[in-house]
Amino acid sequence: MFMREQRFSYLLIFPAVALISIFTIYPLLYAVRTSLYDIVLSMPFMKPYVGVGNYQAVLGSYYFRGSLLNTLVYAGMSVCLVTLLGLGVSFLLNSPFRVSGVLRILILFPWAIPFVVSGVIWKWIFNSSYGVFNGLLYTLGIVDSYVSWLSHPFYAKLCLVTAHIWKEMPFASILFLAGLQAVPRELFDACRVDGGTSWSVFRYVIFPLLRPVLLVVVIYETMIGITTFDLVYVMTGGGPGDSTSLLSWYTYAETFKFLNLGKGAALSIILALLILAIIIGYIRVIRLEEVY
Amino acid sequence: MKRGSFVNFFLVHILSVIVLLFVLGPFIWIFLCSLQGEADLFVVPPNWVPKRVILDNYRYIFTGEIPTAYEVRGLIRSRISQEARYILPTLLNSFIIALAVMAINLALASPAAYAFSRFRFTGKTPLYIYVITSRLLPAMAIAIPFYFIVQSLNLLDTKLSLILIHSVYTIPFSTWFLTLYFGEIPRDVEFAALVDGCNPLQAFFYVLLPMAIPGLSAAAAFAFVFSYSEFLFSLLITQTLKSRTMSVLIASLANNPDVSYALLSVCVVLAIVPLLLIGFFFRNYVTKGMTITIFK
Numbered sequence: 001m002f003m004r005e006q007r008f009s010y011l012l013i014f015p016a017v018a019l020i021s022i023f024t025i026y027p028l029l030y031a032v033r034t035s036l037y038d039i040v041l042s043m044p045f046m047k048p049y050v051g052v053g054n055y056q057a058v059l060g061s062y063y064f065r066g067s068l069l070n071t072l073v074y075a076g077m078s079v080c081l082v083t084l085l086g087l088g089v090s091f092l093l094n095s096p097f098r099v100s101g102v103l104r105i106l107i108l109f110p111w112a113i114p115f116v117v118s119g120v121i122w123k124w125i126f127n128s129s130y131g132v133f134n135g136l137l138y139t140l141g142i143v144d145s146y147v148s149w150l151s152h153p154f155y156a157k158l159c160l161v162t163a164h165i166w167k168e169m170p171f172a173s174i175l176f177l178a179g180l181q182a183v184p185r186e187l188f189d190a191c192r193v194d195g196g197t198s199w200s201v202f203r204y205v206i207f208p209l210l211r212p213v214l215l216v217v218v219i220y221e222t223m224i225g226i227t228t229f230d231l232v233y234v235m236t237g238g239g240p241g242d243s244t245s246l247l248s249w250y251t252y253a254e255t256f257k258f259l260n261l262g263k264g265a266a267l268s269i270i271l272a273l274l275i276l277a278i279i280i281g282y283i284r285v286i287r288l289e290e291v292y
Numbered sequence: 293m294k295r296g297s298f299v300n301f302f303l304v305h306i307l308s309v310i311v312l313l314f315v316l317g318p319f320i321w322i323f324l325c326s327l328q329g330e331a332d333l334f335v336v337p338p339n340w341v342p343k344r345v346i347l348d349n350y351r352y353i354f355t356g357e358i359p360t361a362y363e364v365r366g367l368i369r370s371r372i373s374q375e376a377r378y379i380l381p382t383l384l385n386s387f388i389i390a391l392a393v394m395a396i397n398l399a400l401a402s403p404a405a406y407a408f409s410r411f412r413f414t415g416k417t418p419l420y421i422y423v424i425t426s427r428l429l430p431a432m433a434i435a436i437p438f439y440f441i442v443q444s445l446n447l448l449d450t451k452l453s454l455i456l457i458h459s460v461y462t463i464p465f466s467t468w469f470l471t472l473y474f475g476e477i478p479r480d481v482e483f484a485a486l487v488d489g490c491n492p493l494q495a496f497f498y499v500l501l502p503m504a505i506p507g508l509s510a511a512a513a514f515a516f517v518f519s520y521s522e523f524l525f526s527l528l529i530t531q532t533l534k535s536r537t538m539s540v541l542i543a544s545l546a547n548n549p550d551v552s553y554a555l556l557s558v559c560v561v562l563a564i565v566p567l568l569l570i571g572f573f574f575r576n577y578v579t580k581g582m583t584i585t586i587f588k
Contacts, residue, residue, distance in 0.1 A: 012407035027437035114521030268433040
């Protein structure tokens with residue numbers, strides 16, 4: 001019986017695992033191999049083996065350090081804001097008033113929007129000459145003249161983060177809502193009866209129960225944040241200067257603009273390792289067994 | 293009513309309005325822009341309420357008839373982005389690809405989830421972890437090799453190559469999601485079916501799947517939305533209208549310094565409409581599916 005069950009299971013799993021393997025393991029090995037050669041498409045006949053040379057060149061380069069820093073700042077800001085705002089909004093979604101029902105439906109809209117479209121919308125909103133954000137600030141008298149937000153190194157980052165939050169916060173809030181709904185009503189009441197304040201209800205009742213979902217949100221958002229590419233491509237193209245050149249953008253530019261495949265592959269491996277390291281770190285901090 | 297709940301009432305409503313403004317404001321603005329002539333968009337400060345609502349931009353996209361508003365004005369003679377008219381064929385491509393990805397997800401992820409949630413077999417945990425973590429691989433890491441693989445298979449500029457890679461990126465999530473979802477469905481009915489002479493495959497098709505429709509719908513919606521939104525692989529692989537997707541076209545319009553913003557807004561609105569329908573249709577399943585699967 002067990003043997004038959006086993007064979008049957010393998011049959012059920014095989015198609016999915018096979019498809020995933022073909023398109024992850026093989027490309028990954030291919031990328032590792034590419035990263036060990038100095039392949040530049042503008043010089044197609046010279047592909048010397050350089051070992052870890054590409055990694056050394058990339059890690060030591062000025063642009064890498066800049067884009068790593070940009071990525072960490074960007075991911076840090078977006079993960080924190082998405083998580084905190086998502087948590088806050090989830091309480092609104094869970095409120096007993098009728099407005100929460102409306103909010104629950106409407107808030108899903110940005111989540112379904114592609115990053116590219118979100119980028120286009122916000123690029124137009126932050127437009128330097130006719131953008132509505134400038135118009136708003138101008139009408140309210142906060143600025144005297146229009147500011148070109150996307151051509152300022154720091155503001156451009158904030159614009160990207162805004163578009164990012166707009167798209168990602170709803171998803172986080174829905175996840176947190178699911179977590180909140182799983183908290184039994186009696187627990188609140190019991191804590192209240194025992195004289196707990198709102199803060200202690202949150203700290204000792206809600207928060208511990210939300211930790212699994214917090215782990216999911218933070219891991220997912222970190223992954224999205226670190227690999228952000230679409231928004232940069234649409235909104236800033238890495239500029240002004242290199243101020244919004246994130247790691248994935250730098251990898252893309254190195255590979256498909258400068259046609260330096262070896263270095264591009266090395267960068268993509270570094271990106272993958274970085275994500276792996278961060279996720280392992282999270283799981284250490286918020287222990288995995290709590291998820292199950 | 294206690295004073296505390298009164299304060300609560302106002303606080304919740306004020307905050308809800310702020311959140312709604314942030315969430316919906318950009319949609320409303322882009323929708324208003326799509327209804328105006330280009331010249332009406334280029335004013336400082338902007339018209340908060342459109343001066344003149346026209347449907348010319350939409351007519352241009354659908355029929356190619358040049359909007360009358362573009363003939364006036366000397367210096368800021370309005371711009372026409374012919375590229376914007378490609379939005380319809382690219383939307384169709386995106387839609388076909390996303391539907392195929394959805395179907396592949398259901399066909400491959402639900403059997404895998406069935407095995408993971410119901411049977412014991414050697415190597416179950418490592419395989420499960422392998423499937424789930426494969427999603428953590430950043431797209432950029434396999435984009436370069438994938439491009440060359442597709443090139444050597446002569447699959448550049450085909451919908452098939454995009455369908456494959458989008459499936460690879462959505463199946464891990466679908467499998468995880470459905471495994472948890474199936475795990476929450478009581479097994480009694482399946483046992484009854486088995487006792488009555490069904491084989492496990494029949495029990496899966498005739499008993500489990502019908503009971504899991506909300507979960508399957510949510511997984512399908514996720515797969516659809518991912519594929520419809522995907523940009524990097526689409527950018528690398530598509531070249532002509534044969535396979536070009538909506539996201540690539542919109543990015544290309546956005547990076548054109550001479551783009552007509554009115555027409556771009558129309559493209560954005562048209563790209564959003566199918567998603568709003570899907571989102572609205574699946575809204576209960578998405579939230580419910582989440583609640584059931586992640587929290588027991």
